[in-house]
Amino acid sequence: MDNAIEVEGLVRAFGATRAVDGVDLRVPSGQVLGLLGPNGAGKTTVVRMLATLLAPTAGMARVGGLDVVREAARVREIIGLTGQYASVDEKLTGRENLILIGRLLGLKRRYARARADALLRDFDLREAAQRPAQTYSGGMRRRLDLAASLVGRPRILFLDEPSTGLDPRARRDLWERVRQLQAGGTTVLLTTQYLEEADALADAIVVLDQGHVIAEGTAAELKARVGGRTLFLVVARTEQAVAAGNRVAGIVGTQPQVDGDSISVPVSDPSLLPAVLRDLDSAGIEVAELGLRGASLDDVFLSLTGRSGASRAEPGEEEDAA
Amino acid sequence: MNALDQTLALAWRSLVQVRRNPWELGDYSIQPILFLVLFLFVFGGAIAGSPENYLAFVLPGVIVMNMLFVTVYVGHGLNTDLTRGVFDRFRALPIPRWAPLAGRILADVVKQLLCIALLLFVGFLLGFRLETSWVHLLAMVALVLTFAVAFSWVMVLVGVIARDPEHVQLFGFTALFPVTFVSSAFVPVDTMPTWLQGFVRANPVSLLADAARALMNADGPALEPALWSLAWALGIALVFAPLSVYALNRRLARG
Numbered sequence: 001m002d003n004a005i006e007v008e009g010l011v012r013a014f015g016a017t018r019a020v021d022g023v024d025l026r027v028p029s030g031q032v033l034g035l036l037g038p039n040g041a042g043k044t045t046v047v048r049m050l051a052t053l054l055a056p057t058a059g060m061a062r063v064g065g066l067d068v069v070r071e072a073a074r075v076r077e078i079i080g081l082t083g084q085y086a087s088v089d090e091k092l093t094g095r096e097n098l099i100l101i102g103r104l105l106g107l108k109r110r111y112a113r114a115r116a117d118a119l120l121r122d123f124d125l126r127e128a129a130q131r132p133a134q135t136y137s138g139g140m141r142r143r144l145d146l147a148a149s150l151v152g153r154p155r156i157l158f159l160d161e162p163s164t165g166l167d168p169r170a171r172r173d174l175w176e177r178v179r180q181l182q183a184g185g186t187t188v189l190l191t192t193q194y195l196e197e198a199d200a201l202a203d204a205i206v207v208l209d210q211g212h213v214i215a216e217g218t219a220a221e222l223k224a225r226v227g228g229r230t231l232f233l234v235v236a237r238t239e240q241a242v243a244a245g246n247r248v249a250g251i252v253g254t255q256p257q258v259d260g261d262s263i264s265v266p267v268s269d270p271s272l273l274p275a276v277l278r279d280l281d282s283a284g285i286e287v288a289e290l291g292l293r294g295a296s297l298d299d300v301f302l303s304l305t306g307r308s309g310a311s312r313a314e315p316g317e318e319e320d321a322a
Numbered sequence: 323m324n325a326l327d328q329t330l331a332l333a334w335r336s337l338v339q340v341r342r343n344p345w346e347l348g349d350y351s352i353q354p355i356l357f358l359v360l361f362l363f364v365f366g367g368a369i370a371g372s373p374e375n376y377l378a379f380v381l382p383g384v385i386v387m388n389m390l391f392v393t394v395y396v397g398h399g400l401n402t403d404l405t406r407g408v409f410d411r412f413r414a415l416p417i418p419r420w421a422p423l424a425g426r427i428l429a430d431v432v433k434q435l436l437c438i439a440l441l442l443f444v445g446f447l448l449g450f451r452l453e454t455s456w457v458h459l460l461a462m463v464a465l466v467l468t469f470a471v472a473f474s475w476v477m478v479l480v481g482v483i484a485r486d487p488e489h490v491q492l493f494g495f496t497a498l499f500p501v502t503f504v505s506s507a508f509v510p511v512d513t514m515p516t517w518l519q520g521f522v523r524a525n526p527v528s529l530l531a532d533a534a535r536a537l538m539n540a541d542g543p544a545l546e547p548a549l550w551s552l553a554w555a556l557g558i559a560l561v562f563a564p565l566s567v568y569a570l571n572r573r574l575a576r577g
Contacts, residue, residue, distance in 0.1 A: 084407065
C-alpha cells in the first residue's frame with residue numbers, strides 16, 4: 001500500500017528550542033492517523049510543516065508523494081486544513097466563505113456556488129448560510145471550518161485539534177463526519193489531546209512528547225502497554241477514606257492512591273468490583289461513587305514518560321510551540 | 323482561474339466584509355463627511371473668514387487626511403487575518419503568496435475611490451465648484467490613490483508587527499494625527515511658526531494637499547508638489563514594501 005504521508009527525521013527549531021525533533025511518520029492512503037500529545041508536544045508544528053505553512057529545519061516530508069518544500073504549490077492542491085490555525089472569515093456568511101474558497105481553488109462562479117450549497121446542506125448549515133460566521137456556535141463554526149477545507153475535495157486532510165472546545169454532542173457529530181470522510185477514501189491526519197478521540201477515529205496512533213515520537217501503534221496496543229483499567233471510588237465521608245483504601249488494598253492486592261475522598265487503583269480483573277462494594281458495605285463505609293475507567297491519555301503518559309501533564313491542557317488553549 | 327481572478331476574489335471578500343460591519347461602513351461614509359462638515363463650519367470662520375471661503379481650501383485637505391486614515395484598515399484587516407487564522411487558510415490554498423495582500427490593497431483602492439467620490443459629492447452640495455477641468459480632477463484622484471497604495475505598505479508593516487487588530491488602529495491613528503495636522507492640509511503654512519514651516523513644507527501630506535488643491539482650484543503650481551508627492555510615494559514603497567514582506571515572513575516562520 002502506498003503512503004499518503006511520509007515523514008523522516010523531521011525537525012523544526014525555533015531559536016534554541018526544537019519544537020519537533022526528529023519525527024518519523026507513515027500514513028497509508030485512506031487511513032486515519034491520530035497524532036496524540038499534550039500542549040507543546042509539537043503536534044501543530046508537524047501539521048503546519050506538512051500543510052506547507054512552515055518550512056522544516058531538517059528532515060524530509062512528502063504529502064501525496066510530493067515534497068512539502070520543493071513541491072509546496074502542488075501539495076496545496078491536494079490537501080485540506082482545518083484547525084486552530086486555519087479558520088474562516090468571521091465577517092463573511094457561511095455561504096460566502098465557501099464560495100470564496102471555491103473561487104480561490106479555481107471553480108467558476110456557478111460551480112463555486114453549487115459546491116458551497118452542497119456542503120452547507122451536508123453540514124447542516126443551510127439555515128445559517130446567510131448569517132455571518134461570527135454569529136455561529138462553536139459546533140457550527142467547526143462544521144464550517146471543516147466544510148471549507150473540503151471545498152476542493154482534498155485527498156489528504158489535516159485536522160488540528162478538531163474537537164477542542166466543542167461540547168460532547170458537537171464532538172460526536174464531528175467524529176461521524178470524519179468517519180464518513182474516511183469511508184470515502186480520504187487520508188486524515190488529526191491531532192488531539194484526547195486518547196478517546198484518537199481511539200474513536202484513528203487506525204493508528206502516534207504519541208508525541210516534547211517533539212519526539214514516544215510510542216506508536218493502535219489504540220488497543222497503546223492501552224495494553226498502559227495496563228488494565230483503573231478502579232475509582234469516592235467515599236461519602238472523607239474521614240473514612242484511609243480505612244476504605246486499606247480494605248481495597250486487601251482485595252485488589254495493590255495499595256491505592258488516596259486523594260481526599262477519592263481512591264483509585266489499577267486493576268486487571270474487573271470482576272473485583274462487586275467484592276469491593278460488599279466488603280466496604282460490611283465495614284460500614286458508605287460509597288458515593290464506584291466504577292472502572294479505561295486508560296486515559298494521562299495514564300498513557302504516566303506509563304510512557306513517568307510524568308503526568310496530559311490532562312492539564314485547557315481545551316481551546318493554543319499549543320505553545322516556541 | 324488565474325492569479326488575477328484569485329486576487330479579485332480576495333478583493334471582493336474584503337469589500338463584502340464592510341457590508342457586515344456597521345462600524346467600518348461608518349468609517350468610510352460618515353467619518354469623512356463629519357470631518358468635512360466639522361472643519362468647514364467650526365474652523366472655516368476663524369481660518370478663512372467664512373465657511374464659504376474655506377471650502378475650496380479644506381476639501382482637498384480632508385480628501386488627503388481621509389485617504390491616510392482609510393489605509394489603517396489595510397493593516398487592521400491583515401492583522402485580523404493573521405491573528406484569526408484566515409491568513410493560514412489562504413496560505414494552504416494553491417494561490418500565489420502575494421494574492422491575499424494584493425487583494426486587500428486592491429479592495430483598499432476601491433474603498434478610497436468611494437470615499438473620494440463621496441467627499442467630492444458632499445463638497446459639491448456644500449457649494450464647491452471645480453475651477454480646473456475633469457482631467458485635472460482625475461489627475462488629483464490618481465495622485466491620491468497612488469500615494470494611498472504606497473502608504474498602505476506602512477500599514478501592512480504595522481499590521482504584521484501589531485499583536486492584535488486594536489493595536490493596529492491605536493498605533494495607526496496615533497501616528498497619523500500629528501503627521502496630518504502638522505501639514506498644509508487645513509491651514510496655510512505661513513501662519514505657523516518659522517521653525518515648524520520647514521518640516522511642514524517637506525511633509526508629504528502638505529505636498530499632496532497642495533497638489534490636490536492646485537488640481538482642483540487652479541490656485542497654484544500643481545506639477546511641483548505632485549512630483550514631490552510621487553517621489554515620497556516611491557520612497558515609502560521602496561522602504562516599507564520589502565520591510566513588510568521581511569516582517570511578514572518572520573512572523574509566519576515563528577510558528
